[in-house]
Amino acid sequence: MLRYAKKIPVTELEPGMYVEALDRPWLETDYPLEGVHIKSRADIERLSRQVEYVYISAPPKPNRIPLPARPEPAGFSRRGLAPAAVYSRSPQSFSAELAQARLIREQARDFVRSIQADARAGHAVDEGDARELVVQMMASVSRNPDALVWFTNLKNRDEYTALHSMNVCMLSVALATTMGEPETEVEEMGVGALLHDIGKMKVPMDILHKPARLSTAEFEVIKQHPQYGVQLLEQGSQLSRDSLRIVLEHHERMNGRGYPGGLKGDEISYYAQIVAIADVYDAMTSDRVYQQSRSPGEVMKLMSRSQGDFNPALLDRFVHTLGAYPVGSLIELNTGEVGFVVPGDPGQKRPLMLVVLDHRKRRYFPQRVRDLNRFPNFRIVRTLANGAYGVDIDDYASAWSG
Structure with a gap:
């Protein structure tokens, strides 16, 4: 399990703290081993002659940490989900x-x-x-x-x-x-x-x-x-x-x-x-x-x-x-049709496809969802980069998510 550490100035060290890391490699100091348990002020003084900051062990943070009240940074829009x-x-x-x-x-x-x-x-x-x-x-x-x-x-x-x-x-x-x-x-x-x-x-x-x-x-x-x-x-x-x-x-x-x-x-x-x-x-x-x-x-x-x-x-x-065809991937079939992979049953070998272009690369209106597991003669011949044939996933994400 990963350790959690907090960065503090060396002047804020107190006896009883454990220093896990320094602001520089341990080899650049006179400590033979990594990690030091602060037992006295003398330990703090010894460290302060060699480093400015240290990382002390700290407990894991909880899942939801309340953020301190502060002005929103410029350009940040809190559209706020409930x-x-x-x-x-x-x-x-x-x-x-x-x-x-x-x-x-x-x-x-x-x-x-x-x-x-x-x-x-x-x-x-x-x-x-x-x-x-x-x-x-x-x-x-x-x-x-x-x-x-x-x-x-x-x-x-x-x-x-x-x-x-x-x-x-x-x-x-x-x-x-x-x-x-x-x-x-x-x-x-x-x-x-x-x-x-x-x-x-x-x-x-x-x-x-x-x-x-x-x-x-x-x-x-x-x-x-x-x-x-x-x-x-x-x-x-x-x-x-x-x-x-x-x-x-x-x-x-x-x-x-x-x-x-x-x-x-x-x-x-x-x-x-x-x-x-x-x-x-x-x-x-x-x-x-x-x-x-x-x-x-x-x-x-x-x-x-x-x-x-x-x-x-x-x-x-x-x-x-x-998955072999990630959700949102643009794919082309042996029929010439083009569309996006959409979520289906994880146990199925082949994906569901939102077909957006026909075999002549004309847009379908409305689009149709096809389960490729039910049509074994329809094969995926290649995956395409977003934007191929003028098809942009953003247009369809907007329609699906409102």
């Missing part, structure tokens, strides 16, 4: 939960935009409502695991950085929740996932949005964003060590080929391993300034064939959670 709706775990139909999931998504998007603007302006980043949003996501997944996943298919190249952070959080929460991970730990992971790319706000815009492949020197700048993120969050937030590790380690790879630390295997935080999978999946299924999106099915195949980049057990669970 508390009973936000936290209810009672099962909901897909169409009913879409309305809730849409509001959660819009709140998360506004929040990410706001903190990114703060970071870009050089202001301290206050993680504020991140935990509240993550709790709402967890409840949504418990009610119906498909609704939030549906919305991760909504892409916008001009808003890639904000939408990507939000999608990675939703996918990570969906995976960890359906795996039955402890709720307090899923919260910490979700907060880290929502903030995982905040360090990119310190990367020059001409590099971050360059409409071509980066040079080696430019990529070296990009590779610093995990450390930038931790620096920003340590200045103005009270994130746990576990959340900060996700920000720092989401580009590490199991085979040691990642960055910034070149960590291997279990050296990487368990929850950072989950976020790494969601991060790559969402990036590759999105249009970016230098790369067109790939279909979900193609991306899953590419990730499965990667040479040890990801935890294989977690990757298998991720593929199983989303």
Whole structure:
């Protein structure tokens, strides 16, 4: 089980506290082993000569932490779901939960935009409502695991950085929740996932949005964003060590080929391993300034064939959670018809399909839902990136969720 730690100035230490981590590697101090139990003022004085901040052990946070009263950040719109709706775990139909999931998504998007603007302006980043949003996501997944996943298919190249952070959080929460991970730990992971790319706000815009492949020197700048993120969050937030590790380690790879630390295997935080999978999946299924999106099915195949980049057990669970044809995937049949995968019976081998284009690629009015299990002659010939043939999932999400 992950430990929970609170960051405090070394001057606030008291006898009886246990220091779990420092603001620098232990090897840079005169402590031979990691971790120190503060027994006296002399221990505090010894530490204060070497570090400025420490991380002390703290108990797990409860599922619902009341947020302190403060002004809403600029750009944040609290569209407010009723508390009973936000936290209810009672099962909901897909169409009913879409309305809730849409509001959660819009709140998360506004929040990410706001903190990114703060970071870009050089202001301290206050993680504020991140935990509240993550709790709402967890409840949504418990009610119906498909609704939030549906919305991760909504892409916008001009808003890639904000939408990507939000999608990675939703996918990570969906995976960890359906795996039955402890709720307090899923919260910490979700907060880290929502903030995982905040360090990119310190990367020059001409590099971050360059409409071509980066040079080696430019990529070296990009590779610093995990450390930038931790620096920003340590200045103005009270994130746990576990959340900060996700920000720092989401580009590490199991085979040691990642960055910034070149960590291997279990050296990487368990929850950072989950976020790494969601991060790559969402990036590759999105249009970016230098790369067109790939279909979900193609991306899953590419990730499965990667040479040890990801935890294989977690990757298998991720593929199983989303399915061979994730909800919201755009697919084409051997008949030439095109449509979206919609939720059906999990025990069925083939998905339900909302058919939106006929064999001539003309729109169906009204659209029809087809159970491919009942039509064995209809075969899926390929998955398509959102936007193919002019079909955008956002148009249909709006109709379904009201």
